[in-house]
Amino acid sequence: MNIEELLEEIDEILDKAWGLPGGKSVIDAEKIRVAIDDIRLNMPQETKQARAIVADKADIINTAKKEAEGIIRAAEERARALVAQEEITRLAQAKASEIIAGAQAKSRDMRRAAQDFVDDLMKRTDEGLTQHLAEIRKTRASLKQQRPVVTNDEQ
Numbered sequence: 001m002n003i004e005e006l007l008e009e010i011d012e013i014l015d016k017a018w019g020l021p022g023g024k025s026v027i028d029a030e031k032i033r034v035a036i037d038d039i040r041l042n043m044p045q046e047t048k049q050a051r052a053i054v055a056d057k058a059d060i061i062n063t064a065k066k067e068a069e070g071i072i073r074a075a076e077e078r079a080r081a082l083v084a085q086e087e088i089t090r091l092a093q094a095k096a097s098e099i100i101a102g103a104q105a106k107s108r109d110m111r112r113a114a115q116d117f118v119d120d121l122m123k124r125t126d127e128g129l130t131q132h133l134a135e136i137r138k139t140r141a142s143l144k145q146q147r148p149v150v151t152n153d154e155q
Helices: 003-015 029-042 045-146
Strands: none
Touching: 003 029
16 A cells, blocks of 8 residues: 555544544544554655654754854954964064164164264364474474574585
8 A cells, every 4th residue: 555545544534433522533543553554664765764864954953053163163262362463463563663762762872972982082182182283383493493593604
């Protein structure tokens, strides 16, 4: 028997049921059970597979949800790590800029101090040389005055 025939048999059993007051009926439960068992045995393979697929659907969905949650968690952790790394990089760049600015300022100060030192040294040297030159000129002039006059005959 195929499923259609078995369903018609169930309809006949229900039609032959004894009517009771209040709209209820008495049926032969054993005949209904046999018909239902026969329907189950005659179900097409596709229907059984569909039931198995429906049963597996929940497992597939749960597994997919767990995988998606894992991916989302990993992505959130990676994003947090990148943000932390970016913050560290930003702080390091700020610190590097601060160090460079400090080094440049110190370099300017040292250059200025060195220039001031060299200028002062040159000024003192110039003053010393000027003083010595004045003394040399004075001494030369004094020597010229003390030199006896040489006449042409003495030569």
